[in-house]
Amino acid sequence: MDFQLSDDQRALRSGMRDLLGAVFDRDRLRAAVERDGVLDRSLWRGLGAAGFFALRLPEETGGVGLGLPEAVLLFEEAGRALLPGPLVATHLAAGLVKGAADGEAVVTAVAGGLPVAHLAEADAVLLVGAEPPAGETTGAEALTGEALRAFVAAARPVRSMDPLTPLHRAPTGRVSATEGFRVASERTRADAERAPARTERTPAHAGRFRFEAALLTAAEQLGSAARTTEAAVQHAGSREQFGSPVGAFQAVKHLCADMLARTEPARAAVYAAAVTGDPVEIAAAKLLADEAAVRNARDCLQIHGGMGFTWEADVHLHLKRAWLRAASWLDGAGAEELLAADLGAAGRLPRSSAAYGRPVPEAGGGG
Numbered sequence: 001m002d003f004q005l006s007d008d009q010r011a012l013r014s015g016m017r018d019l020l021g022a023v024f025d026r027d028r029l030r031a032a033v034e035r036d037g038v039l040d041r042s043l044w045r046g047l048g049a050a051g052f053f054a055l056r057l058p059e060e061t062g063g064v065g066l067g068l069p070e071a072v073l074l075f076e077e078a079g080r081a082l083l084p085g086p087l088v089a090t091h092l093a094a095g096l097v098k099g100a101a102d103g104e105a106v107v108t109a110v111a112g113g114l115p116v117a118h119l120a121e122a123d124a125v126l127l128v129g130a131e132p133p134a135g136e137t138t139g140a141e142a143l144t145g146e147a148l149r150a151f152v153a154a155a156r157p158v159r160s161m162d163p164l165t166p167l168h169r170a171p172t173g174r175v176s177a178t179e180g181f182r183v184a185s186e187r188t189r190a191d192a193e194r195a196p197a198r199t200e201r202t203p204a205h206a207g208r209f210r211f212e213a214a215l216l217t218a219a220e221q222l223g224s225a226a227r228t229t230e231a232a233v234q235h236a237g238s239r240e241q242f243g244s245p246v247g248a249f250q251a252v253k254h255l256c257a258d259m260l261a262r263t264e265p266a267r268a269a270v271y272a273a274a275v276t277g278d279p280v281e282i283a284a285a286k287l288l289a290d291e292a293a294v295r296n297a298r299d300c301l302q303i304h305g306g307m308g309f310t311w312e313a314d315v316h317l318h319l320k321r322a323w324l325r326a327a328s329w330l331d332g333a334g335a336e337e338l339l340a341a342d343l344g345a346a347g348r349l350p351r352s353s354a355a356y357g358r359p360v361p362e363a364g365g366g367g
Contacts, residue, residue, distance in 0.1 A: 048103020079223025115167035
């Protein structure tokens with residue numbers, strides 16, 4: 001089987017890299033940092049116009065009509081550029097939440113107990129895996145309108161390690177089509193129950209939603225790992241000490257080689273999981289991509305030396321974002337449990353029939 005990218009896929013990836021280079025260069029990255037991660041709505045709409053969010057919607061509904069492998073390529077480029085915002089949730093909400101496909105709506109997600117990204121700016125919140133009314137398929141609910149405002153009011157901001165990703169701690173409770181949102185505070189609960197809770201339900205199974213989100217997050221991690229590898233090699237070749245480039249020293253060469261040796265297996269795993277859609281392969285891809293993103297950023301910082309620890313250097317942004325992504329959707333513990341269960345199974349269904357049918361381990365929140 002040939003897993004090489006097609007000419008169209010290479011053109012798609014190149015086009016996205018060129019687009020992000022034009023609309024989100026380093027100056028705009030640093031400007032976003034100074035704004036404390038507040039989203040640029042014009043940039044968000046530009047991504048929508050380029051088909052980033054509607055990539056996998058059918059052409060007859062206004063989408064691009066491509067698949068998960070192509071989405072992985074776009075999210076890899078987003079990870080390289082450190083593009084901020086709840087990209088994964090908005091992409092998965094296209095076709096479910098009005099305005100998500102064309103970038104007019106910002107959609108974030110609550111999945112697990114971790115803080116929610118960009119909640120204050122969200123036009124909708126996906127409650128992934130919320131318990132549905134009896135007889136309905138478990139999926140994801142889109143929370144909008146008065147119920148969304150009550151949800152945001154009950155949430156509390158928490159300090160984020162990533163200056164490009166503001167976070168809120170979600171309130172306890174849930175929203176369904178038949179009952180108001182419940183929170184621990186009696187006052188907030190009363191306000192929410194007086195307001196109608198507008199929800200929409202996706203036909204997708206919650207397991208499928210979470211695994212696709214985990215794979216797209218892994219693609220972002222892959223892009224970040226590749227970018228920090230390039231930055232380390234570039235710095236090692238230009239920075240001189242004792243009359244020689246620091247890249248001439250064996251210890252630095254080993255660090256750069258290790259970075260590449262992490263990135264390429266992660267790339268193979270992410271691309272393969274995008275083709276098969278198998279939950280076990282997605283779990284393995286997420287583990288490899290998380291390790292590559294975090295450890296490569298740390299090694300890149302090490303190669304940069306003292307200047308790598310400064311606020312002006314970009315490498316710390318890659319490291320902080322990699323830490324956040326590693327805990328999102330499918331964290332290391334959840335992925336390891338899934339892999340262990342698969343390895344320990346006496347008999348296994350064919351991958352094609354088992355996809356998305358396995359129990360979903362508890363995972364972190366997503367964006």
